[in-house]
Amino acid sequence: MTMTSLAPAEPATDLTFSPHLAESSVLVVDDEPGMRNFLTRMLETRCRHVAEAADVASAARLLEATPFDLIILDNIMAGRTGLDWLKELRATGFYREVILITAFADLETAIEALRAGAADFVLKPFRSNQILNAIARCLERGRLSRENFVLKRALGTLPLAPSGPSTLVGESLSIHAVRAMVARVAPMPTTVLVTGESGTGKEVTARALHTASSRAAKPFVPVNCAAIAPEIIESELFGHLKGAFTGAASSREGLFFYAQGGTLFLDEVGELPLGLQAKLLRVIEDKKVRPVGAEREVPVDVRLVAATNCDLKEMVACGRFRQDLYYRLNVVNIDLAPLRERAADVAPLARLFMAELSAQLGVPPLELTPAVLRELARYPWPGNVRELRNVIERALILGDFPRDVVPAEDGEGEEAHSQALEAVEKHHMLKVLAEAGGNRAEAARRLGVSRKTLDRKLKAWHG
Structure with missing residues (x-):
């Protein structure tokens, strides 16, 4: 032979x-x-x-x-x-x-x-x-198989365009402090908890930690814990064996295995069921994962970064989040200030989004005049960085900035423009909701608005 x-x-x-x-x-x-x-x-x-x-x-x-x-x-x-x-x-x-x-x-x-x-x-x-x-x-x-799985999963659960800047952009003292903290913590294996309001750039910060670490050549695997049904999230994270539950026609690796050697980012970690919180704590402490249906634990080498817009201390006090897990996740805390508290970041972010989105949409960029930038800096940005990006995208589509963000110098045509903006906003929100399979929490995350805002809009449109 x-x-x-x-x-x-x-x-x-x-x-x-x-x-x-x-x-x-x-x-x-x-x-x-x-x-x-x-x-x-x-x-x-x-x-x-x-x-x-x-x-x-x-x-x-x-x-x-x-x-x-x-x-x-x-x-x-x-x-x-x-x-x-x-x-x-x-x-x-x-x-x-x-x-x-x-x-x-x-x-x-x-x-x-x-x-x-x-x-x-x-x-x-x-x-x-x-x-x-x-x-x-x-x-x-093996590397290509894992990368393809993570990419397909991301395309199935995330908007096609990124939801924030590709780097930690800004000139405020706050963002300078975040960049310094990332540079200090990134080389260490320490678990990091990133906190801040929705849309402040928690995933961007997690990616920055990964990129600046020795794990940069390995996978960065983001997981939105709020977007996975509670009954399957254990299988998603830890994997399962064939026949472990109804519908498990074959064995499958979990996201911890796909992140092997790299970073696993658990976004909205406060949404994890209590039972799974106990299992995650054990994974952090023992550095081993037990696939659903398996008798043995498998060692893993993964750097864990978690994020939340919830008050985990309050959730611990209410019995909705394990205290021991909170302490294991919160070894180092990076807190991101809301955009309304860092007006110096608005202009560089707006310029970045204008350049990126005009190229993606194939339309000429709008001029960011000093007057426009001044008005953008004054706006409170309840949806934070993600809302700023969405405003820039809508402005490029409509050919002008929305008047509730950048007021017109005169009122001529303002009502017609407002109605046109409302129609575009409605179409966009309903489209994102459909892409999210009707999951309002996930749709709100993609849109950069709160769940309450989305519920209010849908009620107004549908009664």
Whole structure:
């Protein structure tokens, strides 16, 4: 048999400096000391972490303590085959990549290995570049799979355009203090709680923490806890096994696993059910996740950033939020002031949004004259930064600024303009509500307004 891998043949490649390989942790499981030594010495200068085990029992103990990105697993070993252990791993909630290696195989065994969940199948003896290419392919395939899942999920739950600026923009003392805090805290593994009114830029702050950290090359996974039904949020976060509940036709990774090595952002964390709060506390303390229906816990390496516009202290006093979880989340607090208290940020934000949105919409930007900027700075912005962005977008669509934000120099045509603005606002709000599947809380978040404001508008339009 000449088969060395089920993946397409590739030319020899120098993967010494492969960034995905360099960031990975690999477990080598083989009962032959010579093969373990060969693989370990080859990988220890190329990977972040390499461990070895002579049997599946030793390997299982290592998996209980370390979140490995990849396992290189020998099939024929004394006591138990690698293939049998792989099936058990998949059945108990291990989702990372596995390459099965063996000196004795046929096509039927190779097919069984792939059905059991092996990412690749390599026949001994192999050359260094062959196993390195197989490792690189598996890591890249896994990375792309996770990124695609997160992207599809984001496109399904978020507006197509970002809901805030791409960076912490502004000149106020408040935003300068936030930038300084982000720079100080980002390199640390500490859990951070970001607080502030809706629309103040909590997700932007969380992304800034991620980007400035050593985890920047790994995923940033945002989760809106208020937008996920309570009965499925545990599965969404921790994953589940096949048959764990009605409708679980196959096993699936949770968002903690998709954020492996990176940052998980729990927005609206105050909306988590009390039962799940206890499980989240355990994850933070033990750094292990138990998929729904699983008997074993799986270690995870995730930096947690949470955010809320609620008063969690008050929720603790009322018994709606666990005190112990509050203290674990609130190790470092970054509080974002409302936009009405940082007028110096309005002009740079308006200029940023005008440039970004005019390019997206394909229309010429409106002039931000000193008079317009002065009026924008005077407006109280109940929806904060998100409302400012929405106002700029509507202004570009209508060709002028709404009069309740930037009053006209004379009243001519003001009533007609107001009616046109109301019609556009109604169409936009109803469209966003439909995209949110009728979920008013999620629609209000996307629109940058409070739930009460949306309810009042809908009542006025529909009676």
